[in-house]
Structures are given as structure tokens and as C-alpha cells.
Amino acid sequence: AAPARPTSTISDVDVVAHRGSSGAAPENTLAAVRLALRQRADVVENDIQRTADGELVIVHDTTLTRTTDVEQVFPGRAPWNVGDFTLAEIKQLDAGSWFDPAFAGERVPTLREWVEAIGGRAGMLLEPKAPALYPGIDIELDKELRSMPAFRSALMRDDVVVQSFDHEWLHGYKDLAPDVPVGLLFGTRPTSAQVTEAATWAEQVNPALGVSEQATIDQVHQAGMEIHVWTVNTGQDMRRAARWGVDGIITNYPQVLRDIVGH
Numbered sequence: 001a002a003p004a005r006p007t008s009t010i011s012d013v014d015v016v017a018h019r020g021s022s023g024a025a026p027e028n029t030l031a032a033v034r035l036a037l038r039q040r041a042d043v044v045e046n047d048i049q050r051t052a053d054g055e056l057v058i059v060h061d062t063t064l065t066r067t068t069d070v071e072q073v074f075p076g077r078a079p080w081n082v083g084d085f086t087l088a089e090i091k092q093l094d095a096g097s098w099f100d101p102a103f104a105g106e107r108v109p110t111l112r113e114w115v116e117a118i119g120g121r122a123g124m125l126l127e128p129k130a131p132a133l134y135p136g137i138d139i140e141l142d143k144e145l146r147s148m149p150a151f152r153s154a155l156m157r158d159d160v161v162v163q164s165f166d167h168e169w170l171h172g173y174k175d176l177a178p179d180v181p182v183g184l185l186f187g188t189r190p191t192s193a194q195v196t197e198a199a200t201w202a203e204q205v206n207p208a209l210g211v212s213e214q215a216t217i218d219q220v221h222q223a224g225m226e227i228h229v230w231t232v233n234t235g236q237d238m239r240r241a242a243r244w245g246v247d248g249i250i251t252n253y254p255q256v257l258r259d260i261v262g263h
């Protein structure tokens, strides 16, 4: 049988910078965004959570301990959940030194700062992290995103996707924002029933590299959706995924992938 996407070539693969260019700069900071843009990433990925006072911020873990100095700055506030701190408190934290002292003083960005840093120079792959912890974040996210000209123009260019591991939450968000493309994240191999169901409402199926194979890519394409695999950090794995015909590769090393993909 003919391949599902006979015209796809390695140069069609999107370079997606995972948490920014997070192999060379502290993840989810504006330094990581700026580096990804300099390395000509096609898309930048992030993780979104909510502060105690309702601000949307860019951070991966549900606690602040791994990627900031929160334990030193607020020693009495264990377990240091993102949702227990106000934005003003979070802005006091150093989000760069843990990675390398050269990045001392980097801050946890707000979603607004992050979108404005992208400024239309790359696509955006937005991941509300653990949204069930933040009731109402679907409505707040939609309102905040649509208030930003950089988001509205990205939406018109078809250059933004909201993705989540929480498929039920994502389906609710899609009902609220039907014009925003959405992607289902999978840590286990998507079954054919899951792919068929996803195709009734989603635009992307984005599984871990380790649970993906050629048949997964073909199945998602045949169902009419795109597929991005994560998190792909060696040249060998990047070439393997590209040969499968994936639409995008999510990596901590966008420069390595750019050198393989070219242009």
C-alpha cells in the first residue's frame, strides 16, 4: 500500500522547542523562548498553571521546588505548590540559577509575557498542566488568550494548538473554544478506538516517542489529524521519527533538529 503521506519529506517536519530551548536554557523561561527563536524553532511549547490570585504562569511541575529557589525564599511554605503562591510572590523567585548561574535572575513568566515574547515569530503549543487542579482555568485561559493580539493573529495563521493529557478537560475546552485547534497527549500507545474518537473533535494526537511506531503515525494521519512526538533528544531518534512522517518533533534541542531538518 502507498504510504499515508507520500509527499512528506524530512523538511516538512516542524521543529518544536519543548519548554523553550530547554536543553540550553532554563525551561519555560523567556531566556528559553528567546533562544528557541534564535535557533529558528517553528513552534515553542510551554506548560501553564494558575497562581493563588488567578494569574496564568508558565511552569511545568505543580510545585515550584525543582525549577526555582522557593524553598530558600519561602522556607515555611511547604509543599510549595504553584497554586498556593500569588504572582507577586512567584515573581520574587529565581527561575534560572538551578539550571546555570549564568541565568540567575530569570523569572517565572506569565502567559501574557510568554505570548508577547513569541510575538508571532513562532507557533505556540500551549499545555495547561494538571488543569483539574485549577477549576475554571478553561474559561480563564480562553479569556486571557483572546485578549492578546499576538494570540488572535496566531489563531488566524493556524499557528497555535492547546494540548493536554487530561482529555476530558480538553474536550470541555474545545466545546468552549471550537475555533482553537487541540491536541491529545498520550503517554501510552493510543488505541485505534481512541484515535477514531479523537478525530471527531481534535486536530492532533501527540504521543511519547517510546509508545510510537510507523503504524501509529499512519493511523493518526488516516484519521485526518496531525501527530507530534515527544520528547526526542538525540539525532538518531529525530531521524527515525522524521522517517515515519510525523508532522512535528518536540525536543529540548531545537538546534540539533534544525540542523537535521534544514531550511
Ligand code: G3P
Binding pocket: 018, 045, 047, 060, 127, 185, 230, 231, 250
Ligand atoms: O509536549 C509534550 C510534552 O511536553 C509532554 O510532557 O511532562 O514535558 O509536559 P511534559
Ligand code: CA
Binding pocket: 045, 046, 047, 127
Ligand atoms: Ca509540556
